Amino acid sequence: xxxxxxIESLKSVNLxxxxxxYNFLDVIRKTDNxxxxxxxxxxxxxxxxxxxxxxxxxxxxxxxxEFDDNELEIGREYTLDNRRRIDIIIKLKNAWIVxxxxxxxxxxNEQTVDYEDKIVSEINGQNISLHYVYLKPTYNKSxxxxxxxxxxxxxxxxxxxxxxxxxxxxxxxxxxYFSEFLKLINARYAMSKxxxxxxxxxxxxxxxxxxxxxxxxxxxxCQAVRDKLLNLLNAVFPNEEEWxxxxxxxxxxxxxxxxxxxxxxxxxxxxWQRDYKNITFNRLIANDVQISYCLHAERKQSEIYGVKFKxxxxxxxxxxxxxxxxxxxxxxxxxxxxxxxxxLLEIKNSITPxxxxxxxxx
Numbered sequence: 001x002x003x004x005x006x007i008e009s010l011k012s013v014n015l016x017x018x019x020x021x022y023n024f025l026d027v028i029r030k031t032d033n034x035x036x037x038x039x040x041x042x043x044x045x046x047x048x049x050x051x052x053x054x055x056x057x058x059x060x061x062x063x064x065x066e067f068d069d070n071e072l073e074i075g076r077e078y079t080l081d082n083r084r085r086i087d088i089i090i091k092l093k094n095a096w097i098v099x100x101x102x103x104x105x106x107x108x109n110e111q112t113v114d115y116e117d118k119i120v121s122e123i124n125g126q127n128i129s130l131h132y133v134y135l136k137p138t139y140n141k142s143x144x145x146x147x148x149x150x151x152x153x154x155x156x157x158x159x160x161x162x163x164x165x166x167x168x169x170x171x172x173x174x175x176x177y178f179s180e181f182l183k184l185i186n187a188r189y190a191m192s193k194x195x196x197x198x199x200x201x202x203x204x205x206x207x208x209x210x211x212x213x214x215x216x217x218x219x220x221x222c223q224a225v226r227d228k229l230l231n232l233l234n235a236v237f238p239n240e241e242e243w244x245x246x247x248x249x250x251x252x253x254x255x256x257x258x259x260x261x262x263x264x265x266x267x268x269x270x271x272w273q274r275d276y277k278n279i280t281f282n283r284l285i286a287n288d289v290q291i292s293y294c295l296h297a298e299r300k301q302s303e304i305y306g307v308k309f310k311x312x313x314x315x316x317x318x319x320x321x322x323x324x325x326x327x328x329x330x331x332x333x334x335x336x337x338x339x340x341x342x343x344l345l346e347i348k349n350s351i352t353p354x355x356x357x358x359x360x361x362x
Contacts, residue, residue, distance in 0.1 A: 009203055023184045032188070034103040038087045039076060040181055041101065045090060046074050051174035056090070058160045060097075063131050063150065068093045080118040084111065095129045100149065102134065103189070106142030113146045137189035154189035158182060222283045225333050229281065232341040236348060249280040253296075254344070256352075262301040263309075263355065265347055266294040267340070287328040291340065293320050293347060295355075308358045312351060319347050 025031050047053040053069055060067040073091040080086070088099040098115055100107070112134065119130060134144040138155035161182060166175035197205070204211055230247065237243035237254045246253040246261070255264035269280050269291060279286050295313050297305035313320045323343070325336035 009207065023187065024180055025184065032103050034087075034101060034105065037103060037184075038099075038101045040177075041099075042074050042076050042088050044178055044181060045088070046072070050169070050177060051171050052164070052169040052178070054164050054168045055161060055178065058164070059157075060092075060095075062152070062156070062160050063097065063133070065092070065095050065097070065129070065131060080115070080122075082114065082118065084114055084118070086115055086119075094127065095131060096123070097131045097133060098149075099133045099135055100144065102136040102140060102142060104137075104140070104194075106140075107134075107144055110145045112144040112149045116146055116148060137194070138192050139189075139194040154185045155191075158185045158190045218283075218285065222285050225284050225327065225337070226282060228334075229284070229337055229340070232337055233344070236341055236345045247281065249282045252281060254348075259355065259359065260301065262296075262298045263305060263359075264296055265344070265351070266296050267344070268292050268294065285327045285333065287326055289325045289327050289336070290322055291325060292322040293343065295320055295351065304362055305358060309355075312354050312358075316347075316351060319343070319350065 025033060025036060030036050044050045045056045045059070047056065047069065053067075056069065056072075057067045069092065071091075071093040075089040075091070076087070078086040078089040086098055087101040088097075090097040090099070096119065098119060100112060100115070112132065116130075116132065123130070132144075132146065132149040134149040134151050135157070136142060136151070136153060138153040140153075143151065161178075164178060164182075166172045166179075169175045169178070230245070233245055233247075233252070233254070237245055242257045244253075244255055244257055244261075246255075246264075250270060251266055251268040253261075253264040253266050255261065269284075269289065277286060279289055295309050297309045323339075325339065326332040327336050
């Protein structure tokens with residue numbers, strides 16, 4: 001028995017869902033790629049490349065470092081004499097900043113201890129202050145082995161950078177590199193939770209058993225509708241008349257075996273209904289189902305019959321079109337299935353002679 005609370009909760013579901021919030025790394029399929037994020041960060045710290053000293057200036061102020069970029073050097077994958085590599089190193093006139101960037105990882109083999117030992121020996125007594133930063137997403141619970149590394153979260157970085165705007169850049173078009181990085185931080189790494197479920201997901205979790213029960217019943221009903229559809233199609237295109245029916249989830253083909261697979265009638269629900277409404281020939285039960293009727297010559301046959309078939313379609317546009325059907329209840333399912341069968345029977349009787357003649361004339 002479905003509870004009234006469940007029904008009321010369903011009414012509140014956001015049917016559109018949350019729009020995907022893509023960033024540059026998603027586009028190039030490098031989401032959470034620590035190396036690319038470090039490269040991007042180093043780029044923003046370098047005013048000669050990014051067009052603004054402000055990101056590095058505010059970063060230094062957060063660490064309590066006097067900002068002086070007259071002798072600035074920024075290194076990536078800075079290699080030490082033991083072949084270990086520091087993610088980012090920033091060399092100012094009187095201060096060096098060592099940054100260990102951890103996205104979805106943690107320190108291994110006492111990296112931070114090793115980094116300090118090697119950097120101290122590399123400075124060799126020069127009057128340079130050393131600063132160590134362990135940069136990580138807010139949700140990342142890892143900590144550096146070396147307690148001299150200051151833990152800084154991406155949430156804190158986003159906070160100190162939130163006041164930066166396009167006017168802080170020598171070329172306003174360069175601001176896009178900064179704004180996209182800040183967008184990435186806020187969307188992925190400034191969150192306290194590594195995973196965040198939306199309200200639709202939480203509803204599904206709460207009523208998982210009810211959803212499962214309803215889905216099983218729905219699948220069973222959809223299978224019954226599909227079976228009736230295929231029975232009707234077999235009556236319209238009988239095997240004894242040399243017809244073949246090739247049924248898939250989003251399309252169904254009908255052709256005479258003498259024509260070959262590439263010459264056929266076709267009906268389809270097409271991808272947009274599948275993607276946005278989950279409507280296919282396997283799941284036809286819905287209030288509004290759009291089905292398209294087509295005549296196709298494909299692959300090599302397209303070169304021979306393509307123009308002729310297009311002309312046949314054009315001359316019979318009342319048959320080859322997209323129609324709306326209601327499969328919202330039992331009665332409508334039956335009437336819609338019969339309407340599809342009747343349309344296909346009309347197409348078969350009217351158009352088959354044209355195809356046969358076209359084949360004979362070739």
